[in-house]
Amino acid sequence: MSFTKLLNVCLVVGLVVGCAATKPVQAPIPGQVNAFDASMYRGLRDMQGAIDATKTDLAAGKVTFTAQETQIFDDFKSAYNVAEAAWQVYHGAANTANANTLTAAYNAANTKYGAFVTARTPPAAAAATSK
Amino acid sequence: MLTLLIGPLLSLLLSTLSDFGVNVPSSIGSLITQLVPVVQGLVADISAGGSPSAETITILQTLLPAIQAIKADTSLDPKYIQWATLLDDVLTKVLQNDQDAQTVIDPTKLTPEV
Numbered sequence: 169m170s171f172t173k174l175l176n177v178c179l180v181v182g183l184v185v186g187c188a189a190t191k192p193v194q195a196p197i198p199g200q201v202n203a204f205d206a207s208m209y210r211g212l213r214d215m216q217g218a219i220d221a222t223k224t225d226l227a228a229g230k231v232t233f234t235a236q237e238t239q240i241f242d243d244f245k246s247a248y249n250v251a252e253a254a255w256q257v258y259h260g261a262a263n264t265a266n267a268n269t270l271t272a273a274y275n276a277a278n279t280k281y282g283a284f285v286t287a288r289t290p291p292a293a294a295a296a297t298s299k
Numbered sequence: 300m301l302t303l304l305i306g307p308l309l310s311l312l313l314s315t316l317s318d319f320g321v322n323v324p325s326s327i328g329s330l331i332t333q334l335v336p337v338v339q340g341l342v343a344d345i346s347a348g349g350s351p352s353a354e355t356i357t358i359l360q361t362l363l364p365a366i367q368a369i370k371a372d373t374s375l376d377p378k379y380i381q382w383a384t385l386l387d388d389v390l391t392k393v394l395q396n397d398q399d400a401q402t403v404i405d406p407t408k409l410t411p412e413v
Contacts, residue, residue: 197400197401197402197403197404198402198403198404199405200404205404209404209409210397210400210401212409213397213399213400213408213409214396216396216409216410216412217389217393217395217396217397218392219412220392220412221388221389221392221393222389224388225388225389245412245413248412249411249412252409252410252411252412253411255409256406256409259404
């Protein structure tokens with residue numbers, strides 16, 4: 169149970185970073201097509217980091233998931249994969265249609281993130297601090 | 300969106316600590332509680348039109364030393380140390396990727412997950 173919440177923390181962290189990364193990038197980054205391209209890339213790399221670290225810990229036996237948790241995590245990974253593929257397409261051909269597809273895919277991945285987090289609402293933080 | 304997520308982040312962090320047992324060391328609770336003003340500052344900056352990316356990274360970088368301090372405290376129950384190790388892994392990887400993503404756009408580094 170504790171490790172489930174730990175994962176939730178990790179996913180929220182990734183989501184916070186991912187959301188922040190959707191804001192315009194301040195300075196051009198080598199290789200970027202435009203600011204949108206760079207911000208989507210950054211957000212997806214952040215998500216990738218959270219997923220990779222979680223997978224590593226799962227493989228190492230540091231975290232165990234229930235079947236439902238596994239499904240939710242898999243759903244998130246699938247949504248990330250769609251967004252990743254959409255970014256690759258946009259990066260190769262930046263146009264409005266591809267931007268719209270990427271935006272939708274990115275938002276869908278974020279939604280899956282959120283679904284995982286909200287599936288388990290933790291007890292009030294005050295209870296934790298009083299111990 | 301960020302504002303909505305910051306609260307759950309800290310709430311989850313605190314409840315995770317709590318779940319390890321009734322004997323949550325006060326030093327850990329205090330350590331985490333100290334992050335609240337940082338988060339409030341983050342939310343305020345974002346509301347004022349500040350740089351959310353920079354502020355978000357700041358809070359993550361604030362979290363990391365606190366977690367690593369817990370991880371290094373051998374007097375704690377091994378469960379705490381294990382928790383800190385896991386969270387440290389994820390935060391470190393996210394920050395690593397985030398920093399790398401700001402250096403260069405490399406399509407080969409963004410890969411599907413299986």
